[in-house]
Amino acid sequence: MHTIHFHKGRGTGSNVGSRFDAFTREALAPEQQDWPGDDTDGGDEPARPKTVLVQRLARSIISRNQSPDIGFEQSINPYQGCEHGCVYCYARPTHSYLGLSPGLDFETQIFAKTNAAALLRAELAKPSYTPALIVLGANTDPYQPIERKLGLTRAVLEVLAECQVPVGIITKNALVTRDLDILGPMAAKGLVHVCISLTTLDPALARKLDPRASAPASRLQAMQTLAQAGIPVAVFASPMIPAINDTELEKILQAAAxxxxxxxxxVLLRLPLEVRDLFVQWLEQHFPLRAAHVMHRVQEMRGGRDYDPHFATRMKGQGLFAELLARRFQIALKRYGLQKLPQAVDLSQFRPPQVNAAQSDLF
Structure with a gap:
C-alpha cells in the first residue's frame, strides 16, 4: 500500500488511476515535487505539486444538458480541471476521459480552451442556434486562479453580453467582481445572475474543503459587491456533508442574506465514481475519528450505498437525515428572506453576432 502525501493547498494527495486506463498513478514523494510558479487566490503559501497549464483549441464550446434535475440546458466551461482542489468535486471523473487521474491530475493539470470566445461567437451565429440560459461554471470554476492571467471567461462574457444571451455564473472565487463592467449592464437588462458557492464560514475548514478557492470572508464580500452593483446573487450552500459542515447551513444562509x-x-454531498475513494482518503487524513460516522450517514441518505445516481434523489438524498436537512433549509429561506432561483429567463433580447470571413476560420 502506497503512502498518500497531502500537500498544503491541494485537496488530495492521491492520483487514483483513470477508469479508462490500465495503469495506476501515484503522487511523487514531497522531495521530488517542484514548487509552482503560480499564486494561490486565497493568499496561502505556494503548494506542491506544480500546476501545469495546457492551452488547447476546443472543437465545440456549448455543452447540452438533458438531466431533468438541472435547471439549465446549455453550459460553457472554458477550463477542464480545476485548481481550487475541492476533494468532493463531482467533475473530477471527467479527467478520466483525458486519460488522467481524477485525483491530483484534476487540480494540477488544467486545460484552457483558448478559442472559447471565437467558438461561441460562431455557435451563436448559426441559424440553427436556439437561445437558452447559458451557465458558466456548471462543471469547473470559470474564475479559478488561472483566469486572472488568461481572461477566457471574460472573453466569453463579452460575447454573451454583445448577443444579449442570459447567463448564470457559478463560482467560489471573488475574482468574479473583476467583471462588474460587463455584469452590471447585463443585470440592468435582466440577463445575469451570479451564484457564489459557500461551503463553510470557517476559514480553517475551508482550507481543507476548498484549498485554492477564495476564503469565506472574500466570497461574502464578493456577494456584497455584486449585490450593490445591482447584480442578482445566489448562495449555494453546497455540498452539505454530514458531521462536517451540515450544522452550518443556517449560518451560511444568514451570512449570505x-x-x-x-x-x-x-446540494447534498455526491460521491460518483473515483470521487468516493478520494473523499474517504480525505476524511481519514483530516477527520480520522469521524470518518466512519460520516460515511455511515452518507449511506443512510443514499439508500445504503455511497452514491445514488438517480435523478429524483441524487441532489437531496433520502431518509430522515435528508428530510431534516430539507426542512431546515425551507425554514431558513423564510427566516432570512431568501428564495429559490427562478427558472424563467428572458430570451427575447437575443441577437446573433456579426461574423465576418476572417472570423470564420477558427483553426
Missing part, C-alpha cells in the same frame, strides 16, 4: 444574496440553494 446579510451580504445581499437574494436566492439560495443546496
Amino acid at each position: 446579510l451580504a445581499g444574496a437574494r436566492y439560495a440553494s443546496y
Whole structure:
C-alpha cells in the first residue's frame, strides 16, 4: 500500500488511476515535487505539486444538458480541471476521459480552451442556434486562479453580453467582481445572475474543503459587491456533508442574506465514481475519528450505498437525515428572506453576432 502525501493547498494527495486506463498513478514523494510558479487566490503559501497549464483549441464550446434535475440546458466551461482542489468535486471523473487521474491530475493539470470566445461567437451565429440560459461554471470554476492571467471567461462574457444571451455564473472565487463592467449592464437588462458557492464560514475548514478557492470572508464580500452593483446573487450552500459542515447551513444562509444574496440553494454531498475513494482518503487524513460516522450517514441518505445516481434523489438524498436537512433549509429561506432561483429567463433580447470571413476560420 502506497503512502498518500497531502500537500498544503491541494485537496488530495492521491492520483487514483483513470477508469479508462490500465495503469495506476501515484503522487511523487514531497522531495521530488517542484514548487509552482503560480499564486494561490486565497493568499496561502505556494503548494506542491506544480500546476501545469495546457492551452488547447476546443472543437465545440456549448455543452447540452438533458438531466431533468438541472435547471439549465446549455453550459460553457472554458477550463477542464480545476485548481481550487475541492476533494468532493463531482467533475473530477471527467479527467478520466483525458486519460488522467481524477485525483491530483484534476487540480494540477488544467486545460484552457483558448478559442472559447471565437467558438461561441460562431455557435451563436448559426441559424440553427436556439437561445437558452447559458451557465458558466456548471462543471469547473470559470474564475479559478488561472483566469486572472488568461481572461477566457471574460472573453466569453463579452460575447454573451454583445448577443444579449442570459447567463448564470457559478463560482467560489471573488475574482468574479473583476467583471462588474460587463455584469452590471447585463443585470440592468435582466440577463445575469451570479451564484457564489459557500461551503463553510470557517476559514480553517475551508482550507481543507476548498484549498485554492477564495476564503469565506472574500466570497461574502464578493456577494456584497455584486449585490450593490445591482447584480442578482445566489448562495449555494453546497455540498452539505454530514458531521462536517451540515450544522452550518443556517449560518451560511444568514451570512449570505446579510451580504445581499437574494436566492439560495443546496446540494447534498455526491460521491460518483473515483470521487468516493478520494473523499474517504480525505476524511481519514483530516477527520480520522469521524470518518466512519460520516460515511455511515452518507449511506443512510443514499439508500445504503455511497452514491445514488438517480435523478429524483441524487441532489437531496433520502431518509430522515435528508428530510431534516430539507426542512431546515425551507425554514431558513423564510427566516432570512431568501428564495429559490427562478427558472424563467428572458430570451427575447437575443441577437446573433456579426461574423465576418476572417472570423470564420477558427483553426
